[in-house]
Amino acid sequence: GPDIPVAEVQAHLTELSRIAGENGGNRAHGQPGYRAGLDYVRARLDEAGYTTALQEFTAAGATGYNLVADWPGGDENATVMFGGHADSVSAGPGINDNGSGSAGLLEVALTVAEQNLQPTKHLRFAWWGAEELGLVGSTHYVENLPDAELAKIAGYVNFDMIGSPNAGYFVYASGSQPPGSDQIEKVLADYFVSIGVQPETTEVGGRSDHAAFARAGIPTGGTFTGAEQAKTADQAAKWGGTAGEAFDPCYHRGCDTLDNIDATALDRNTDAIATAVWTLSA
Ligand code: PHE
Ligand code: CA
Numbered sequence: 260g261p262d263i264p265v266a267e268v269q270a271h272l273t274e275l276s277r278i279a280g281e282n283g284g285n286r287a288h289g290q291p292g293y294r295a296g297l298d299y300v301r302a303r304l305d306e307a308g309y310t311t312a313l314q315e316f317t318a319a320g321a322t323g324y325n326l327v328a329d330w331p332g333g334d335e336n337a338t339v340m341f342g343g344h345a346d347s348v349s350a351g352p353g354i355n356d357n358g359s360g361s362a363g364l365l366e367v368a369l370t371v372a373e374q375n376l377q378p379t380k381h382l383r384f385a386w387w388g389a390e391e392l393g394l395v396g397s398t399h400y401v402e403n404l405p406d407a408e409l410a411k412i413a414g415y416v417n418f419d420m421i422g423s424p425n426a427g428y429f430v431y432a433s434g435s436q437p438p439g440s441d442q443i444e445k446v447l448a449d450y451f452v453s454i455g456v457q458p459e460t461t462e463v464g465g466r467s468d469h470a471a472f473a474r475a476g477i478p479t480g481g482t483f484t485g486a487e488q489a490k491t492a493d494q495a496a497k498w499g500g501t502a503g504e505a506f507d508p509c510y511h512r513g514c515d516t517l518d519n520i521d522a523t524a525l526d527r528n529t530d531a532i533a534t535a536v537w538t539l540s541a
């Protein structure tokens with residue numbers, strides 16, 4: 260996959276930060292900042308030639324939205340999906356959680372278009388709503404997809420928090436509950452090893468939007484730079500950063516702003532998204 264310039268990803272984060280600031284300080288489900296952020300992502304994809312659709316659902320008495328973007332071409336009977344949640348908590352703008360995954364996915368999708376990638380498989384990107392209310396958007400998508408459509412999904416790869424300020428380099432463990440894919444775990448782990456980073460696997464379990472896909476029997480995986488857990492001394496020795504401090508001390512707090520991003524982690528993980536997209540769609 261191509262080397263994505265991190266400045267392009269940071270530019271999307273700057274826009275998401277501005278959008279939150281102009282809409283009450285967050286991008287939470289049911290709040291105006293959520294739709295404004297999603298509309299920004301959708302407009303960039305539409306300009307680039309994607310076929311986009313909004314899927315509506317209801318959660319906690321408010322309308323939620325998933326954004327689904329298809330890159331025309333490829334074998335739709337073998338569709339590979341890449342996604343992450345687009346909503347923040349209401350405490351703040353959610354720049355690491357999950358502006359980071361949202362922006363990384365967007366820039367990789369735009370690079371697919373710029374390079375006019377023509378993969379063998381069909382490519383679909385998704386930005387989920389209401390993850391923070393309990394994986395509502397992604398679960399709604401999977402549960403409302405007819406069995407015949409579900410059978411066409413060859414894999415789903417999730418990106419939720421990929422720029423943590425005291426970053427770890429985690430790949431979702433395939434031997435998790437619900438189980439993930441050995442192949443996807445290996446593609447992601449091999450990428451980190453190839454750039455000289457030693458990843459660890461982590462049991463993400465039901466904590467993000469891959470879960471509904473995994474429960475439906477679809478091969479899943481993802482990357483993660485850590486949330487409220489503290490970095491160990493061994494992890495600080497191999498990855499840098501501060502032992503005994505959380506990977507993201509601003510997790511679910513108002514201080515999850517543009518300052519709450521490690522640009523190196525964001526860069527490496529966005530390049531991991533690109534590698535996964537290019538490799539798994541080939
Ligand atoms: N899904 C969690 C959140 O949005 C964060 C998380 C991501 C936790 C990946 C574990 C693994 O708050
Ligand atoms: Ca890069």
Ligand code: ZN
Binds near residue numbers: 267369370
């Ligand atoms: Zn770009």
Ligand code: ZN
Binds near residue numbers: 356
């Ligand atoms: Zn969260």
Ligand code: ZN
Binds near residue numbers: 344356357390419420
């Ligand atoms: Zn999250």
